[in-house]
Amino acid sequence: MKDPTVTDTQTVPVPDIDLLVGSRMTRRQGVTAPLGFRAAGIAAGIKANGKPDLALVFNEGPDLAASAVFTRNQVKAAPVLWSQKVIENRSLRAVILNSGGANACTGPEGFQDTHATAEAVASTLSSWGTETGPVEVAVCSTGLIGERLPMDKVLAGVTEIVHEMGGGLEGGTDAAYAIMTTDTVPKQVALHHTGGWNVGGMAKGAGMLAPSLATMLVVLTTDAKVSAESVDLALRRATARTFDRLDVDGSISTNDTVLLLSSGASQIEVSQAELDAAVFAVCDDLAGQLQNDAEGVTKRIAITVTGAATEDDALVIARSVARDSLVKTALFGSDPNWGRVLAAIGAAPVTIDPDRITVSFNGSPICRNGTGVPGARDVDLSGDRIEVVADLGLGNAEATIRTTDLSHAYVEENSAYSS
Amino acid sequence: MKDPTVTDTQTVPVPDIDLLVGSRMTRRQGVTAPLGFRAAGIAAGIKANGKPDLALVFNEGPDLAASAVFTRNQVKAAPVLWSQKVIENRSLRAVILNSGGANACTGPEGFQDTHATAEAVASTLSSWGTETGPVEVAVCSTGLIGERLPMDKVLAGVTEIVHEMGGGLEGGTDAAYAIMTTDTVPKQVALHHTGGWNVGGMAKGAGMLAPSLATMLVVLTTDAKVSAESVDLALRRATARTFDRLDVDGSISTNDTVLLLSSGASQIEVSQAELDAAVFAVCDDLAGQLQNDAEGVTKRIAITVTGAATEDDALVIARSVARDSLVKTALFGSDPNWGRVLAAIGAAPVTIDPDRITVSFNGSPICRNGTGVPGARDVDLSGDRIEVVADLGLGNAEATIRTTDLSHAYVEENSAYSS
Incomplete structure (x- = not known):
């Protein structure tokens, strides 16, 4: 078997970032910078220290196109196994993320916990008026390997966070805080394209950082009008040249996940080359933020x-x-x-x-x-x-x-x- | 290309150490425990701090059979390139070793320095009555990569060390001290077989320690009456199961060398299985000593x-x-x-x-x-x-x-x- 950390990158085109001339990058808003996205972050009590630990990213549409890449570690956390399955439809309504526990090496019970979390998000969103199935909900977890999550707190947190999200359009920063573990700062970025469309993103990760086809927890959003195929291509091309080339300690996480969701809410049609360049720029910036805040870094x-x-x-x-x-x-x-x-x-x-x-x-x-x-x-x-x-x-x-x-x-x- | 740290060990038989019942292991004498070997260690001024830095192991015979395994790092030090060449004859009269400089990444001049050192050892031994050619002299170096050796001091040291060796039969411990770098203790072992023959050895190495087919600097000696083929088989079988399975920091040295010299001076003929078991036991002990003294070790x-x-x-x-x-x-x-x-x-x-x-x-x-x-x-x-x-x-x-x-x-x- 091939070294899982080595990927064939020969077919990945170098993005033409000249296509972004005049566009503006900010480190605010993050996933809620593009139109059509809401987010929230709360302290649900999963972390013993009371810090924020639950995040939700919600796609209002009209499009629900999505793609994801995951860790190549053969030992995969329950949320990775779940999200790999649901992403096959290339369509997501929401992503629920928790810190305070990786839900990895937790057996069939751990997988049931992930499933129950997606069910709870779907039913709560449905009761708030957006008909959602559990297969439209990706789940991400991060924290210590080998411990079950406190499901009473997770499920109560799901109800609370959907309510919280309804209150405002700009919860991106709260979400970025809620996914932190050993990170010392939240990582967000937004690219505002001169053509009137946007790409945003947030990331966490400071150790066990040697992404393999994917990395850490990253959620990217865009309001560009693009096909699910285009979303998938742009994501794979960008991660191969950014997160895949970050290696803090050679240790490959069991939970790495990068998601890209598109709402199409800007109504602006964007070419593959433009989307590639924008997603690359956002991923490149987030990879730099991860490197800057890596565990113990002095250089x-x-x-x-x-x-x-x-x-x-x-x-x-x-x-x-x-x-x-x-x-x-x-x-x-x-x-x-x-x-x-x-x-x-x-x-x-x-x-x-x-x-x-x-x-x-x-x-x-x-x-x-x-x-x-x-x-x-x-x-x-x-x-x-x-x-x-x-x-x-x-x-x-x-x-x-x-x-x-x-x-x-x-x-x-x-x-x-x-x- | 295959990972050079991974070797095919499927064909390496597990040694039958029951063949050593009654034999005795000591951590004294080292390379001079077997009959027919002399050694010495001196401070030649290669190290700035004045500590011992030059060692010589001399085989009086009657046999001169020898084998060696070397680092699989593609960047090989000059002494490794030299010793790889001379070992093709499967016969060695002497090994000269220095600490205080690896003589790696030193270009053609570095290789000439190694050649000149072997020439000096050969001519000095010849002038003392043991006709020796430079191709009968293996060279080992250890220390910082990328610096030329102070050849005036090395060559003056060669004259002195041959003289020193003439004075006594038990310079093994001095030699073991002279090859130390970041080691805190010298590493020696001797196996005294109940059948009247012996295997001795010394080793250095505390960091850049992830041996690949070979390791660090190790000189092994035996007075058993065995063929050059038998020496070679025993060495390869033993290193595959001992030094090759020691990995302190994953870093593969440019200078790793393990040599086994046999003098036949005991006049006792030994089977391949007995030699395998004895060489394995000595290598296993030295590998444990290297682990015990590894850089920064607390566990x-x-x-x-x-x-x-x-x-x-x-x-x-x-x-x-x-x-x-x-x-x-x-x-x-x-x-x-x-x-x-x-x-x-x-x-x-x-x-x-x-x-x-x-x-x-x-x-x-x-x-x-x-x-x-x-x-x-x-x-x-x-x-x-x-x-x-x-x-x-x-x-x-x-x-x-x-x-x-x-x-x-x-x-x-x-x-x-x-x-």
Whole structure:
């Protein structure tokens, strides 16, 4: 079986972001920036500390087109198994999300809990006048693996949150707060296209962050008038080049889900290329926000591999460097220990020529043709952003992985998460 | 290309260690425990701090049979390239080893330095009465990648160390000290067989420790009367089941080398099975010593995967768990966060059935058929040894990877190694 973290990206076109000239990006509103969407976030008591833990995103229509990508981890949480099933119809009315528990490794009872949650959302929405079936409701959960959810609190919360949502049009920010776990800030973005349509989104995720075809919990919305096929294409193309190229700790979550819902409420028809560019821009921004707020981060690092024979080769090698504990600890220490980059490249399952590798840190060449250059150890890495570029000298393909350093704070946070 | 860290072990027989009943293991003498070997270790000035940094192991014969396994990292240090070449003859008179510099990524000049070192050892030995060619001298280096060695000090040290070796028969311990880098203790072992023959060994290695077909620097010696083919078989069989199953940080060194030299000086003929068992026992002990002294270690962890379809599957999954930063930080915190073990298993590139996985920590079941059992979070992991056993429920094959936790000390040590 193929490494599930490696995806074939050769057929994914590079988005033409020039199509967005004049458009405006904001970090407010998020999923409720596009017309036709409502959202809410409340504290339902799922988290012991009383913080917000339940979010709802509701599509008023007229369209209900939707697509999703999910974790490739073979151990999938109950809400992932449920949402994979309902998304087959390519149509969603709502997404219910909870933090405070992943509902993963919870057996058939955990799946029944997810089903019951979708049923409760559907019946509550129906009683408020929007006829909804449970198969129109996606479910996402995040938090500790292996614990059942407190279903009394979840179900009471569902009634409350539908009521809450009815009160206003701009609950996007509340929803973004309610899906946070170890995140320190909510992550939202909205793209307002000059043509009069919008794409919005929110995300959570700070650890167990090595998305595989999908990532973390992300809900994207648009009011563009587009087909379900177009929604699906735009989502897959965007995630392959954004979330799939973020790798904080090499650990692939059991709950990763990215959803894109379109309401068509702007009544503006948008081409595939325009939608691709806009969804990519929104995903790229959210991926950057996730990297900025990653667990224990002190350095935001971009590992770029150029001169590869194929884009997949470049990705595999960039990921090998991004996951190397010795590279990550050296960069935490602002130490230009480039030999560790070479060792990580040489250990990757891609054939390379050691004598052709050229590496630079923050634009300064530190190794040429596999051999160190004078002054290599004097490069200043004290800032909070580091760019590592490795050229293989084998071809013209390239790829970038975004990662972070391995710090004391990462160890501290993750040695005391469940207890 | 296949993951270079994954080796086909299906054909490696399990050694019959019952053949060693009555034999005695010690942690003294090391490479000079077998008859026919001399060794020495000195401070040649390669390390700035004045600690011992040059070691020599000399085979007096009558036999000169030798074998070696090397790192599978594609970026190979100059001494690895040299030793790979000379070992083709399956005959070695001596091994010269230095700490204080890896001589990796040093270009053609670095290779010339290795060649010159072998030449100097050969000519000095010849002038002392043992006619030796440079192709009979293996070279090993360890330390920072990317710096040339101070060849004036290396060559002066070679003259001194040959002289030093002439003075006594038991320089094994001095040699073991001279190859240390971040190691805190020297690693030596000797097996004294009841049949009157011996196997000895020494090792260094504390970080960048994820051996691939070979590991770190290890020199093994025996005075058994065995063929070069037998030496080669015994070494490959032993390393596949010992050093290859040690994985401290997933980082594969550019310099890993394991050598086995036989002098035949005991004049005792030994069967392949006996040699296999003895070399395995010595390698197994040294691998345990490496684990005990790994960088930043506070917990010695064994990850065992049982119930796999094949031994390779078991190894790949055990390695996936052993390399997972979230598993390693949780265990550092004595936190039985078993969901992270499940997530790491599900992320491995081997097909599994999540609903059949059973996991125990220190003998206490914490997850059965993919679902947590009551009391799972109460397991006591406060001791300094942790056993994780995951049964896949798919077959009868199993494998164990030895690893360590991810601690503050690991981050501290590795964020300030080169600077």
